[in-house]
């Protein structure tokens with residue numbers, strides 16, 4: 001019998017426990033696929049003695065000394081499902097420099113400082129696999145890293161955060177506000193106790209950085225990603241979107257193209273956006289993820305599936321373990337980091353976007369011309385304008401800010417323009433006396449009119 005491939009598992013929470021279960025339940029098949037048994041050498045956890053939901057292993061395998069486990073001579077591969085920057089970075093650098101391949105689901109670390117891990121992998125001649133880090137179970141990074149390596153990817157547009165997609169889908173379906181939909185997501189176990197990383201877009205921004213790095217052969221970090229979350233998306237925004245045949249999704253958009261000076265560059269952003277209901281990403285509901293890839297020769301490709309949860313994420317981890325174990329036995333390496341293009345990052349102000357702006361204005365002659373003048377001054381072209389009467393104001397004689405008789409709602413959708421010009425347009429509109437309030441400002445993507 002071939003010598004087993006010995007694994008150090010760092011972390012035994014939601015994902016780690018499922019990795020252990022799958023390793024055990026599928027042991028005969030995994031042995032056949034790898035060409036040797038996969039054997040757990042140890043499992044590092046923060047605290048010993050916790051009930052691990054019936055994780056089917058010898059309790060003697062658990063340790064609180066993750067670094068000690070990584071350094072052991074009988075460990076061939078290191079599987080990291082703890083998360084966070086430190087101490088995970090230290091463990092993984094130690095493993096990689098010692099020639100032990102790493103499988104990790106740690107998007108935060110890869111997005112913050114993936115370069116350090118890739119450098120350590122190159123130094124130690126080890127593999128660094130991280131399919132689970134973006135869009136969980138969906139095979140996405142390997143297609144970008146291998147299958148599409150003969151093509152030129154021009155744009156990646158994705159829904160890569162399940163929690164926010166669940167919230168926005170609920171807001172679309174029921175008309176609920178953000179807080180109400182977040183409460184439902186928490187009750188159903190989709191949102192974490194502290195949902196900040198999800199609802200403020202940090203989780204999606206980390207994934208966007210990883211996707212952009214792979215798609216454009218360029219190191220992109222979380223700090224390079226323009227990030228806006230969904231906490232300010234209101235029920236009124238969703239209603240405006242629906243009135244236009246659209247819905248609102250938290251999108252990650254990574255694209256390459258020339259900047260204003262003509263230099264080929266990369267733009268990476270995460271923000272809520274209106275997309276038409278006919279767009280393939282509009283029908284991605286619930287906590288599902290989907291990523292739309294555009295490549296010069298391949299055309300349009302769509303990847304869809306479960307982006308989170310213990311078992312789906314563990315599926316991606318197991319696929320990577322099999323790959324790393326095979327390479328270990330064969331004495332070969334997976335494709336290493338490809339960052340040769342080293343394209344510059346374009347600032348958000350230069351990203352070309354479209355805006356949907358809903359304004360509450362005084363309904364009197366010259367107002368439309370004044371509003372249009374602001375757009376013209378910033379060289380922003382208007383695509384469509386709709387005017388509707390504002391909801392009925394208070395009874396005659398009422399005073400104060402609620403007295404809005406004679407107002408109109410203007411809904412303006414622009415043509416594509418640099419984001420800085422659009423933002424400056426909104427700022428100037430805010431200062432106009434005839435604009436009572438700006439009810440909603442949303443970016444528009446994917447052909448919506």
Ligand SMILES: NC(=O)c1ccc[n+]([C@@H]2O[C@H](COP(=O)([O-])OP(=O)(O)OC[C@H]3O[C@@H](n4cnc5c(N)ncnc54)[C@H](O)[C@@H]3O)[C@@H](O)[C@H]2O)c1
Nearest residue numbers: 011012013014015044045046081082083105106308309313
């Ligand atoms: N849960 C998901 O759906 C999902 C999906 C994709 C990626 N991920 C990523 O997978 C990783 C793990 O996520 P999770 O949901 O399983 O987290 P979790 O909190 O359920 O589990 C974390 C585990 O790490 C252990 N741990 C924490 N600090 C430690 C330390 N200092 N030493 C040793 N062990 C320590 C904990 O004991 C626990 O077993 C994260 O990087 C996360 O971003 C999770």
Ligand SMILES: N[C@@H](CCO)C(=O)O
Nearest residue numbers: 160161162163307308
């Ligand atoms: N919190 C993440 C988990 C998967 O990375 C999500 O909601 O998609």
Ligand code: NA
Nearest residue numbers: 131135136138
């Ligand atoms: Na994946």
